[in-house]
Amino acid sequence: MIVELGHFALVLAFAVACAQAVIPMLGAHWRLAGWMALARPAAVAQALLVGFSFAALTYAFVTSDFSLRLVTLNSHTAKPMLYKVSGVWGNHEGSLLLWVLILALFGAAAAVWGQGLRDTLRARVLAVQASVGVAFYAFILFTSNPFLRLQTPPFDGEDLNPLLQDPGLAFHPPFLYLGYVGLSMAFSFAVAALIEGRVDAAWGRWVRPWTLAAWLFLTIGIALGSWWAYYELGWGGFWFWDPVENASFMPWLIAAALLHSAIVVEKREALKSWTILLAILAFGFSLVGTFIVRSGVLTSVHAFANDPERGVFILLILGVFTGGALLLYAWRAPQMQARGVFGVVSRESALVVNNLLLAVSAFVVFVGTVWPLVAELAFDRQLSVGPPFFNAAFTPFVVALAVILPLGSILPWKRGRAAGLRVMWPALALALAALALAWAVGTGRSAAGPLGAGLGAWLVAASVIDLLTRTGRGPWGARLRRLVRLPGADWGKALAHAGFGIVVFGVSALIAWQEEGIAVLREGESLSVGRFEATLLGVEREQGPNYVATVATLRVSEDGAPLGVLRPEKRLYPVARMPTTEAGIDSGFTRDLYAVVGDPQEGGGWAIRVFVKPFANWIWGGAIIMALGGLLSLLDRRWRVGAAGRKAPRVVGVPAE
Numbered sequence: 001m002i003v004e005l006g007h008f009a010l011v012l013a014f015a016v017a018c019a020q021a022v023i024p025m026l027g028a029h030w031r032l033a034g035w036m037a038l039a040r041p042a043a044v045a046q047a048l049l050v051g052f053s054f055a056a057l058t059y060a061f062v063t064s065d066f067s068l069r070l071v072t073l074n075s076h077t078a079k080p081m082l083y084k085v086s087g088v089w090g091n092h093e094g095s096l097l098l099w100v101l102i103l104a105l106f107g108a109a110a111a112v113w114g115q116g117l118r119d120t121l122r123a124r125v126l127a128v129q130a131s132v133g134v135a136f137y138a139f140i141l142f143t144s145n146p147f148l149r150l151q152t153p154p155f156d157g158e159d160l161n162p163l164l165q166d167p168g169l170a171f172h173p174p175f176l177y178l179g180y181v182g183l184s185m186a187f188s189f190a191v192a193a194l195i196e197g198r199v200d201a202a203w204g205r206w207v208r209p210w211t212l213a214a215w216l217f218l219t220i221g222i223a224l225g226s227w228w229a230y231y232e233l234g235w236g237g238f239w240f241w242d243p244v245e246n247a248s249f250m251p252w253l254i255a256a257a258l259l260h261s262a263i264v265v266e267k268r269e270a271l272k273s274w275t276i277l278l279a280i281l282a283f284g285f286s287l288v289g290t291f292i293v294r295s296g297v298l299t300s301v302h303a304f305a306n307d308p309e310r311g312v313f314i315l316l317i318l319g320v321f322t323g324g325a326l327l328l329y330a331w332r333a334p335q336m337q338a339r340g341v342f343g344v345v346s347r348e349s350a351l352v353v354n355n356l357l358l359a360v361s362a363f364v365v366f367v368g369t370v371w372p373l374v375a376e377l378a379f380d381r382q383l384s385v386g387p388p389f390f391n392a393a394f395t396p397f398v399v400a401l402a403v404i405l406p407l408g409s410i411l412p413w414k415r416g417r418a419a420g421l422r423v424m425w426p427a428l429a430l431a432l433a434a435l436a437l438a439w440a441v442g443t444g445r446s447a448a449g450p451l452g453a454g455l456g457a458w459l460v461a462a463s464v465i466d467l468l469t470r471t472g473r474g475p476w477g478a479r480l481r482r483l484v485r486l487p488g489a490d491w492g493k494a495l496a497h498a499g500f501g502i503v504v505f506g507v508s509a510l511i512a513w514q515e516e517g518i519a520v521l522r523e524g525e526s527l528s529v530g531r532f533e534a535t536l537l538g539v540e541r542e543q544g545p546n547y548v549a550t551v552a553t554l555r556v557s558e559d560g561a562p563l564g565v566l567r568p569e570k571r572l573y574p575v576a577r578m579p580t581t582e583a584g585i586d587s588g589f590t591r592d593l594y595a596v597v598g599d600p601q602e603g604g605g606w607a608i609r610v611f612v613k614p615f616a617n618w619i620w621g622g623a624i625i626m627a628l629g630g631l632l633s634l635l636d637r638r639w640r641v642g643a644a645g646r647k648a649p650r651v652v653g654v655p656a657e
Contacts (some may be wrong), residue, residue, distance in 0.1 A: 003068060005106060006056025007147035010097075013049035013104065014137035015029045016042050019157045020107075020130035024123035036123035040111040043126050046133065047101075054101045057146055058088050067153040070094060070146050070599050076159040076575050078546040083277045086170035087160045092294060092310075093146035095173060099290075101157060107133070110185060110210075117206065125185075125190035132184050137318045143310055159546070159575040168228030175221030176248055180286040182214025183251055187283035190276045191325050199272040206263030207279065209634060211262060214282075215255040216442035216630035222248050223623035236594055236611050238510070238619055241390040246369040247289030250362045254282040257358035260351045267413060268348060272336040274355070276329060277504040284322035285362065290314055292369070350408030354401065360396035368393065402455040402504055405497055406462030410469065426465060452508020459501025463494040492633030495625055504620030509615040516612075522605040532593060533557050534566070534610045539597070549582075552597035552606060568597040592616040 020042035027035025057070070061084050074087045074094070083090075089098040107129040112120050117637040140146070146491030163169070189207045193199045225245065231239045236581040239245060251436040264271045291314045368385045470486055471479040512539045517529035521536040528534075537553040575578070586593040591614045598607030 002056050003060050003065065005151075006053040006059075007145075009056070010048045010137070010147070011141065011538040012052040013046050013100075014134070014141060015132045016046045016049065017104075017133040017137055018375065020046065020052075021127050022119060023386065025127035028120040028123040028127070031120070033119065036119050039126035039130075043104070043107040043111035043130070046130070047104040050097075050101050050104045052609070054088075056099055057094060058085060064157070066155075066157055068148055069148045069150050072154055072157045073087055073148060073300050074160050075157040076546060077156055079159060079165070080545055082167070082170055083160055083165045086164065086380050086447045089173050089177075090160050090164045090169075093144045095177070096136065096140050097146050098139065098174065099177055099181060100133055102177050103129070103136065105186060106182060106185050106210075108471055114206075121203075122198060124195055125188045128188040128191045129184060132188070132219060132321060135320070137311075139313050140316065143313055144293055159573065162547070162571070162573040162576050162578045163232070163582045165546075165573075166228060166232055168232065172224040172228060175217050175224060177221075179218030179221055179248070179255075180251060180289065181217075182210065183255060183279075183283045183286050185210035186214070186279040186323075187257075187325065188555050190279035191328065192327045193276060194325075197332055197335050197625070199276065199336050201269055202274070204262045204269075208259065208262045208266065209650045211258050211282070212277075212630055212634050213320055214626055214628045215252065216396065218248060218252045218255060219627045219630060222252060223620055223627070226623075229618050230616070231565060231585060233581065236516075236583070236596070236609075236613070238507075238616070241368070241385075241387050243292050243369050244289075246641065247292045248363050250285040250365050250369075251282055251289060253358050253362035253365070254278060254285055257362075258282050258357045260354050260358075263457050264348055264351055265563075270348060271352070271355075273329075273333040276333065276634055278334065278355070278359070280322065280325045280329060281359075284318070284325075285366070287314070287318040287322060289367070308599060320561030330519050340628075345411065347408055347413050350404055350411055353404050354408055357404070357560070359402045361394055361401075363395045364397070365390065398504065399451070399455065402459055405464065406459060409462070409493065409497065410464045426461065448508045450514030451591055452512070453627055454503045456501040456505030456508075459504065460498045463498040463501070466497075467491070467494045488632045488636035492629040492636070495629030495632060497629075498626075499622045499625030499629060502618050502625060504622075506615045506622055507584050508620070510613055513614045514611060516609070518607070518609045520601050520603075520605040521608045525605070527608060527610055529642065530612050531559050532563075532610070532612055533560075534557075534593075534595060534608070536606065536608060537565075542569075544571065546575065547573045550597065552584075552595075552608065554595050554596075554608070554610075556593055563593070566593065566595045568595045570597055570599075587617055589617070590615060597626075633638055 020039055021452075023035050024039035024042075027033070027038070037107055060068045060071050061075055062081070063387055064071065064075060064077050064084070066075075070091060071087075074091045075084055076224050079087070087094070089095040107126055110122075110129065111126055114125070117125070139363045186207055189203065189210070193203055205512055216349045222245075225248070226238045228237070229240070229245075259277065261271050261275040261278055265275050280409055291311060294310060294314060370385045371385050375381045467483060467486065467490065468479070471482040473479075499562055515530045519525075519527045521527060523536055523538055526533050526535040534554045534556050535554055538552060539552045542551050548571070550572075552568050554568070555564055556563045564586055568584035569584060570580035571580045572578075581596060584595040584597075594611040594613050594616075596609045598609065600606055
C-alpha cells in the first residue's frame with residue numbers, strides 16, 4: 001500500500017509541476033498577483049509530494065519488498081542496511097527519483113527564501129524550474145517507473161552492483177546530484193532574466209549563492225568519487241578521465257567560471273550576456289552528463305548503461321531546454337547592455353581570463369569525451385581517447401589558471417596598476433623556492449612534480465597575502481583582530497584558492513614521484529619498493545556479510561624499521577557473481593603505502609603489487625579545503641541581510657490593458 005501511495009504522490013507531483021510551470025509564468029506576463037503567488041505553495045507542495053514518493057521507495061528497499069521489480073534487481077536480504085538504503089539511488093530509476101526530489105527541494109528553497117526577489121522574477125524562476133521538473137517526471141513515469149510490481153515475487157533479490165557497495169559510493173551520487181541539479185537554479189534565473197530582459201547587480205547577487213551551493217556539492221561529490229576509485233578499483237589511480245568522471249567535471253569547471261563571472265555582474269554590472277550564457281551551459285553540461293551516464297552510448301565502470309531509447313528521451317530534454325535557452329539567449333542577449341567599464345589591468349580583466357581558461361578547458365574535456373562517439377557515428381571508426389590526450393591538452397590550462405588566480409584576487413576593481421602586484425613578491429619567491437627544492441629532490445624525473453610544487457606554493461602563499469592585505473596597516477595585533485573579523489566570503493575565497501593549490505601539488509607529486517613494485521610472493525618472501533619492504537605473512541579466506549574475501553597479510557617496514565601490517569583483499573560476491581578489489585593502505589602525511597593482492601599463480605604464490613604514493617592524501621585534503629571555502633562563502637551573512645533589504649513592492653493584481 002505504501003508503494004502505491006508513493007506512486008500516486010509522484011503522479012500528483014507531476015500534476016503540480018505542470019500547474020507551476022504554466023500559471024505563474026502567465027501571471028508574470030499579465031501582472032496577475034494571484035497567479036504569480038501560486039508558484040510558492042506549488043513549489044513547496046511539489047517537494048513534499050516527491051519527498052513522500054522517495055520515502056516510499058526507500059521503505060520498500062529497507063523492508064526488502066521483492067514484489068517491487070526495482071528492489072528485486074538491486075537488493076538482497078544479506079546486504080548491510082547502508083547498502084539497502086543506497087540501493088535506492090544505485091540504479092537508473094531510483095537515481096532519477098532522487099534527481100527530481102533534489103530539483104523540487106531547490107525549487108521549494110527558492111520559494112521560501114526568495115521573498116526579496118521581484119514578484120515577476122520569482123514567478124518566472126519557479127515556473128522555469130518546474131518546467132524542468134515536468135520533463136523529468138514524464139521521463140520517470142513513462143519510461144523509468146520505479147514502482148512497477150512483479151506478478152510473482154522471488155524469494156530473494158539479485159543484489160546491488162558490488163562496486164557500489166562501499167561508503168564512498170553510497171554518498172557520492174547524492175552529492176553529485178545536488179551539484180548537477182543545483183545548477184538548474186542558475187539556469188532558471190538565467191532564462192527568467194532573458195524573458196524579463198533585465199539583468200542587474202541584484203540578479204548577480206541572487207545567482208551567486210545558488211551556483212556556489214551547486215559548485216560546493218559537486219566538489220564534494222567529485223572528491224568522494226576520486227577517493228573511491230583510489231582505494232576500491234585496485235589500479236592505484238585517482239582519476240582516469242573516464243566518461244562518467246568527465247560528466248561531473250565539465251559542469252564543475254563551468255560552475256567555477258559562472259561563480260567568478262557573477263561577481264563581475266554584481267560588483268560592476270559587466271559581463272551580463274556572458275554570465276547568462278555560462279548559466280545556460282552549466283546546466284546544459286549537467287544534462288550532457290545525465291545523457292552520458294544513462295544512454296549507454298559510452299561505456300564506463302560506473303555508468304548505468306541503459307538502453308538507447310531512454311537516451312533519446314534525455315537527448316530530447318537536452319535539446320529542448322539547452323537549445324531553447326540558447327535560442328532565447330540569441331534573441332534577447334543584445335539587450336543585456338553592460339554598464340561597467342574597466343581597464344586592461346584590473347580585477348575584471350583577470351576574471352575574464354579566468355573565465356576563458358575554465359570555459360575552454362571544459363570544452364577540451366567535452367571534445368575528448370564525445371569524440372569516440374562522433375568518430376564511430378560519422379566515420380565508422382573505433383577510437384579511444386585516454387589519459388595521454390587529456391593530460392597533454394588540459395594541463396596547460398590548469399597551469400595558466402593557477403598563475404592568474406592570485407593576481408585577480410589582489411588587483412583592484414575597474415582600473416589598477418601593474419606596480420600594485422609587488423605585494424605578491426613573497427608568494428612568488430616562496431613558489432620559486434618550492435620549485436627549486438622539488439627539482440633538487442626529483443632530479444632526473446618528470447617536471448610535473450617541481451612545477452606542481454611551485455604552483456601549489458604560489459596559490460597557498462598568495463591566498464595568505466590576499467587575506468593580510470585586507471587587514472590594512474598598523475600593528476600586527478590589530479591586523480590579526482581585523483583578520484578574524486573578515487567576512488566569510490573573503491575567508492572562503494582564500495581557502496578555496498589555497499585548496500586548489502594543494503590539489504595541484506598533490507596531483508603533480510603523485511604523478512611525478514610514485515614508485516611501484518610487482519612480484520609473485522610465497523609466504524615469508526618480500527618485495528622492496530624504494531625505502532620500503534613488504535613481506536607476505538599469509539593468505540586467508542574470510543566470510544563477509546554478503547561476500548567471501550581472500551585476504552593477504554603483509555608486514556611492511558621502512559629502512560628496516562617496522563611500520564605495521566597491510567591487509568589487501570579480493571572479494572567475491574556470490575549473488576552477483578562479481579569480484580572486487582580492496583586495497584590495503586597505510587596512510588601518512590607525506591605518502592601512502594598501497595598494496596593489492598592478485599590471483600594465485602600456477603607455480604605457487606600470489607601476485608602482489610605495492611605502490612609508494614607520495615602526498616596522495618593532499619589531493620583529497622585540498623578538495624576538503626576547497627569545499628570548506630565554498631561553505632564559508634555560502635554562510636556569509638551578507639547573503640541573508642543584503643537579500644532581505646532588497647524586497648521590491650508587490651504588483652497589484654490588475655490585468656494589463
